[in-house]
Amino acid sequence: MLCRFEIHTRTMASTLRTQKVALRKAMRSLLANLSTDEIQAQSHQIARTLLALPEFQQSKNISCFLSMPAGEVDTSAVVSAIIASGKNLYVPKTTDKEQGIMDFFRIFGEEDLRALPRGLWGIREPDPEYMGQQRPTALSGSSEPLDLIVMPGVAFDRSLSRLGYGKGYYDRFLASYSAMLQGRQQQLHPRLVAVALREQILEAGQVPVGETDWRVDVIVGPDGIVES
Numbered sequence: 382m383l384c385r386f387e388i389h390t391r392t393m394a395s396t397l398r399t400q401k402v403a404l405r406k407a408m409r410s411l412l413a414n415l416s417t418d419e420i421q422a423q424s425h426q427i428a429r430t431l432l433a434l435p436e437f438q439q440s441k442n443i444s445c446f447l448s449m450p451a452g453e454v455d456t457s458a459v460v461s462a463i464i465a466s467g468k469n470l471y472v473p474k475t476t477d478k479e480q481g482i483m484d485f486f487r488i489f490g491e492e493d494l495r496a497l498p499r500g501l502w503g504i505r506e507p508d509p510e511y512m513g514q515q516r517p518t519a520l521s522g523s524s525e526p527l528d529l530i531v532m533p534g535v536a537f538d539r540s541l542s543r544l545g546y547g548k549g550y551y552d553r554f555l556a557s558y559s560a561m562l563q564g565r566q567q568q569l570h571p572r573l574v575a576v577a578l579r580e581q582i583l584e585a586g587q588v589p590v591g592e593t594d595w596r597v598d599v600i601v602g603p604d605g606i607v608e609s
């Protein structure tokens with residue numbers, strides 16, 4: 382027998398799931414209809430704004446995702462700028478698909494970046510080894526702490542809520558990473574900076590969120606930034 386509280390909790394969870402599925406579906410068809418030229422133009426503006434942010438300029442260790450071939454902000458100018466400015470770049474790699482776990486792996490330069498093979502969904506991901514050595518990763522603690530994470534997503538809203546592709550990779554990573562930092566008595570948490578196409582930025586409250594969803598600190602869009 383379920384008590385009333387449990388029934389309520391389960392109903393809430395399944396409503397949330399249904400709302401997320403519906404929004405993801407609507408957003409994906411909307412994004413699929415944007416032309417490559419349109420995405421490139423918006424990505425160019427987003428990169429300009431992101432690279433000019435003081436918090437970006439002051440960051441030394443930055444995680445940035447490598448874009449899918451379509452339907453997502455193109456981060457190639459951003460990752461190249463991170464490398465060119467001598468900052469350390471880390472990129473996501475899914476390490477356990479069943480459990481939705483990923484980590485961020487260090488990239489050692491433009492040549493390393495360009496040679497990365499494309500995996501699932503056409504996303505480029507590094508091998509865990511580079512030139513016969515294990516790459517430093519965020520969760521293994523073998524790298525300096527991240528100052529900033531450039532976050533992908535399907536939709537965002539003006540209250541800084543985020544909807545991802547539904548596997549919980551970023552939410553789970555952030556929970557683990559936070560726990561790791563706390564265990565090491567490190568007070569500073571990386572800034573969470575989302576990049577979003579105009580069409581992906583919705584009104585406050587339009588992105589449904591649950592207990593494990595992380596809000597971002599800033600959204601960088603083609604028309605400027607959204608922050609609290």
Ligand SMILES: Nc1nc2c(c(=O)[nH]1)N(C=O)[C@@H](CNc1ccc(C(=O)N[C@@H](CCC(=O)O)C(=O)O)cc1)CN2
Binds near residue numbers: 446448
């Ligand atoms: N460019 C980019 N890289 C990223 C992300 C992202 O959103 N964008 N991620 C952000 O999380 C992680 C990868 N996210 C993924 C999410 C789902 C599946 C996946 O297995 N998809 C299923 C289909 C599921 C469906 O259609 O609903 C599949 O391809 O079989 C793979 C990667 C890390 N890297």
Ligand SMILES: Nc1ncnc2c1ncn2[C@@H]1O[C@H](COP(=O)(O)OP(=O)(O)OP(=O)(O)O)[C@@H](O)[C@H]1O
Binds near residue numbers: 401481544547549594
């Ligand atoms: N910290 C966590 N611990 C355990 N499960 C989690 C955690 N974060 C998310 N999940 C689970 O992962 C699943 C997908 O979550 P959700 O729909 O929020 O993904 P998303 O935000 O779209 O994905 P992502 O974070 O990869 O972009 C949900 O079942 C959720 O409960």
